[in-house]
Amino acid sequence: MIAAGVGGTFAYKGIADDDAQNVAATTPDQPAGSPAPTSSGPAVAPQRFTKVAAKSGGTLNKATVEGRRSGVTADVWVWLPPGYDAPANRGRTYPVLVTQSSLPGVESNSFVDDSVSFLPKLAAAIETGTVPPYIVVAPELMPYPKQDVDAGLTAAKDTECSDVPNKPKMATFHNEDVREAVAATYRTAVDRASWALIGDGSGGLCAVKYALQYPQYYAAAVSLSGRTALKSPLWNADPQAKAANDPVRLLDGRPDVRILLSGHTGTTGSEFAAKAKAPTQVKTVAGAGGASSDITRQLSEALTFLGRNTKNPAA
Incomplete structure (x- = not known):
């Protein structure tokens, strides 16, 4: 499994004003988990990931992935x-x-740079056994050219982690192409019970949406200060496509996933959680705003949730 294609470039740093809200509660149950279906298409050679740095006792590598399905x-x-x-x-x-990670997300991902001290906290949680020893996969969020970021155009071009008609197919890229690239290169588990998502800000919206939309691939997701409503102007031309990608409507499918919403009230938090029907489980906890320091404080509870809802294949 792997990836090939064409497209733009993108990534993440910190949390924009658009991305402010908060973390967690836990459920003690282990997700059931069923084998993740493999994507169709020819097998490909491993990607050429190169070492970027030694970080938090592990190794950070990087590759440019060409999505053969998404074209991104x-x-x-x-x-x-x-x-x-x-x-x-x-x-x-x-x-x-x-x-x-959150907007604008160009040429970085806040979970593996130093924005929110995620890797040190994750490494400590692995050491104590709070979470299993995850391979962390941190893709760029959107295919923005740097000049669009500098011009403040990212919100206007936000695909909200969706295959918006006639726009970059970000859902396909993140969940098919990136998954294949990583699985072809590293010793990843294949069952969905061993895969989870975490996102902050706009990335929190993506984590929730992907868990609901691709339950064959993920057992759990955490949103740190993310929305649960779509609002990109790109949807104006196709309300039908927007409805098909709306996280609230995706709850109707009742996928067997566990979701943790951080620091949300009202429509984003309690009302969203109330709409979830078994076997979907949504927990929400109020908290501080979306500054990076607030995200950092939320990580302890978030990691505990992930550890309780993700399978360790070596255990």
Whole structure:
């Protein structure tokens, strides 16, 4: 499995004003988990990820992935947990945590840069056994050219992690192309019970949406200060497509996923959670706003939630 194609470039840093809201509650149950269906298409050779840095006891690598299904080209960072390359672990497979960060997200991902101190906190949680030793997958969020970011045009071009008609197919890129690229290159678990999502700001919207839209791939998701409503102007030309991607409407499918909303009230939090019907579970906890320091404070509870709702294939 892997990826190829053409497209733009994109990524993430911090949280924009548009992305402010908050974290977590937990459920003690382990998700059931069923085998994730493999994507159709020819198998491909592993991607050429290159080492960026040693971080938090693990290794941060990077590749530019060309999406053969989406036609999108963007950077993807992968953090390998401590011990991944140890000879004793060569036959071991690892759970995966996909991170989606906030707007504008060009040429970085806040979960693997130093914006919210995520990797140090994750490494500490792995050390204490709070979470399994995740492989972290951190794709760029959107195919923005840098000049659009500098001109403040990112909100106007936000696909909200969807395949908006006649726009970059970001849902296909993140959930098919990136998944294939990572699975072809690293020793990832194949069952959906071992895959989870976390996002902040606009990335929080993406994490929730993807868990509901692709439950064959993910068992759990955490939104740190993210919305649950679509509002990009790109939807104005196709309200039918917007309805098909609306997280509230996706709840109607009742996928077997666990979702944690951070710091939300009203429509985004309690009302959204109330609409969830079994086996979907949505927890929400009020909290501070969406500044990076607030996100950092939310991580402890978020990681506890993920640890309780993600399977460790080596356990």
